[in-house]
Structures are given as C-alpha cells and as structure tokens.
Amino acid sequence: MGISDALLGRKNVDGSPYIDSIEPGASLPGGAVKIIGKGLKPPRLSRPVVSFSGVKGSIIVSSEDFVIAQVPQGTQSGQVIIQSNGNASNPRDIKIAQPITDASLHPVANPAVDAEGNIYVTFSGSRGQKVPVSIYKIDTDYNIKPFISDLMNPTGIAFDSGGQMYVSSRYDGAVYRVAPNGTMSTYAEGMGVATGIAFDRQQNLYVGDRSGTIWRIARDRQIFVFATLEPSVSAYHLAFSPAGTLYVTGPTTSSFDAVHVVDPHGSVTTFYRGLGRPQGVAFDAAGNLYVAASLAGKSGIVKITPDAKASLAIAGQDLVGLAFTRTGGAVLATRQAIFYLNWGIQGLPLI
Numbered sequence: 001m002g003i004s005d006a007l008l009g010r011k012n013v014d015g016s017p018y019i020d021s022i023e024p025g026a027s028l029p030g031g032a033v034k035i036i037g038k039g040l041k042p043p044r045l046s047r048p049v050v051s052f053s054g055v056k057g058s059i060i061v062s063s064e065d066f067v068i069a070q071v072p073q074g075t076q077s078g079q080v081i082i083q084s085n086g087n088a089s090n091p092r093d094i095k096i097a098q099p100i101t102d103a104s105l106h107p108v109a110n111p112a113v114d115a116e117g118n119i120y121v122t123f124s125g126s127r128g129q130k131v132p133v134s135i136y137k138i139d140t141d142y143n144i145k146p147f148i149s150d151l152m153n154p155t156g157i158a159f160d161s162g163g164q165m166y167v168s169s170r171y172d173g174a175v176y177r178v179a180p181n182g183t184m185s186t187y188a189e190g191m192g193v194a195t196g197i198a199f200d201r202q203q204n205l206y207v208g209d210r211s212g213t214i215w216r217i218a219r220d221r222q223i224f225v226f227a228t229l230e231p232s233v234s235a236y237h238l239a240f241s242p243a244g245t246l247y248v249t250g251p252t253t254s255s256f257d258a259v260h261v262v263d264p265h266g267s268v269t270t271f272y273r274g275l276g277r278p279q280g281v282a283f284d285a286a287g288n289l290y291v292a293a294s295l296a297g298k299s300g301i302v303k304i305t306p307d308a309k310a311s312l313a314i315a316g317q318d319l320v321g322l323a324f325t326r327t328g329g330a331v332l333a334t335r336q337a338i339f340y341l342n343w344g345i346q347g348l349p350l351i
Helices: none
Strands: 018-023 030-038 050-052 058-062 066-070 078-084 093-096 121-123 135-138 145-150 152-160 163-170 174-178 182-188 194-199 207-208 215-216 223-228 239-240 248-249 259-261 268-276 281-283 288-294 298-303 310-314 319-324 330-334 338-341
Touching: 018 078, 018 093, 030 078, 050 066, 066 135, 093 135, 121 152, 152 207, 174 194, 182 207, 194 239, 239 281, 248 268, 248 281, 248 288, 259 288, 268 298, 268 310, 281 319, 288 310, 288 319, 298 319
Parallel strands: 152 194
Antiparallel strands: 018 030, 030 066, 050 078, 058 066, 078 093, 121 135, 135 145, 152 163, 163 174, 174 182, 194 207, 207 215, 215 223, 239 248, 248 259, 259 268, 268 288, 281 288, 288 298, 298 310, 319 330, 330 338
C-alpha cells in the first residue's frame, strides 16, 4: 500500500478552494493573517498561492482548512485570493494599513491627533539621548515637519478639552504644556519616570510613573498619588473609557501581562490578563478597548470587549500604540514608522 491520500493532502482533488473568513480582517504590511476555508491545500504536499490585491504573499502554514500568510510589503487594501491545484478561490476583502511617512521615527506610545486631524509623533530616543527633533507634526496631507526640538525623551502626548497639547518626559519626570507654535512651558514636575498621560472629564491630568505610581494633577496643578501598580519595564499607557474609568497597561517581565482598571478612588483591579508586552491603548465609542500587544503569540492590535473578550483586530509587528481619527480611521505607530488604516471604527473622542 502506498502513502495514504490523507498524507498527500488529496482531500482537495476536485473543486476550487473556498475562503470563509480572514482573521483578523485588517493588517499592517508584514502582518500574519489566518485565512479560513475549505479545500485550501493542493494535493501531493504542494502549497497554495495566496495573493493580496494581486501581490503574492508568503505562506507560513498551509492546511486543508486554513492558511496563515504574511501580508506583502507595498500592497493595498483589497481582495485576498487563494489558488490551489489550478483553481482560484472566491475573493475576501482585507484592510491593509498604509505608511504615511518615510521619516525615521521612534514613538514609544500612542501618537496623538488634534481637532484638525494633524498627527503628532515622538522621536523619543534612548534614555538621556538628545535628538535633533523631539516631536514631529504630520498634517492632513501627510507632510511631516519638525514641531519640537528641545525636549528630552518625550513619551506621552495628550490634549485637554480646549485643544492644548501636553507632553511627558521620562527623562526629567515633568509634563510640559505646548503652544500651537511649539513653545513649551513646564506644567508639572517631580513625577519620576513620567510616561503615559490622559485627561479625565473634569480635566484632571493623570501621569504614569513607570516605577509604580499613577499621579493625578488637578486643574490648580496640585499633584496627588492616585494609584500604585507593579513597576513597568518600559512605560505605563493610560486611557479613559466612555464611562470615565481609567485603564492602564504597563509591560513587565511577565509574558502574561494584564490590563488594569482603576476606579475613581484609586483602587486597582485586573480587567484582562493574558497579553504579551501590552503598550498603547485607546477606546472606541462603543467601549471596546484596543491594545498594542500580542495575544496567544499573535502580534498586533488586540480588541477587548467590555465583557473582557479578546481577539486580534489588526495584525502587525512592533506596534507600540494607536489613535483614532474623527473620520473612522486609525493612526498606528510601530517602533519606527506611522501607518494609517481606513478602518471604519468610530473612536472615543479625546478632545
């Protein structure tokens, strides 16, 4: 008796491959997506061919019922097709984020979007590194210009209800207020290794000191210890939910990190545990939380529903943060670059 038909993959001798779904339905170039369907594996141990908007992708794993493929560089949002045994599958749509600047950047947290749609992103650098440009401004036509040049290790960016920008520095533990022309003034200082920042509805500013403290700065600039957490190896990242509750991530030495929720009295509980290196966070208008992290070994943007159900929403490597635009898009930051995804999800307004 020869090698069995099962070993040869002959389940797909007849008929065309069929794609049921793609998980996740959005990706950065280079991200790995799972294509689920039927008849996806050709016979005799050969591999299928997968294309993204006509550009051939790399197959990582192939089987009869699913294929894991890497989204090729330079491709656009469009249709995914699998060819197997000379037959082509039905098309399925995928959304692919596009790079919006060729500049070499170094964000370590969420980018920020102002009321006019301009994007702000840091070149944070290593601890104590003096860089030529600290924060870049990317206008709505994706022209990039230097915005701030004299801020050491900028980390978190937030806007208050009046559209005023604030930036934290993990170098000196201060938060700076930044005028529209880029002029800076010290807003508050003495907050350790200041990283993520966020405003609540009353316009109190919260600052994450990665050594283990969440500070609250009242509107009169009085500073209080709001909550204490386990120290982070890199940064705390903060976001308020539609209900006005603070959520915090901060990667530790664990590979099974948590998203924490802090009630108005500063009590900390675990909202979700099971993420790898969770970083920038943002909410949509429906109350879903999005985290730059890995989930079950898959990297990208993880969506966590209000009842703490997690799934990968965007595939991609080296993501550190995201920000929603007013038009349903998302600005995605990796360790080196900024991407835009026409996502169709309404973000929670921050200003």
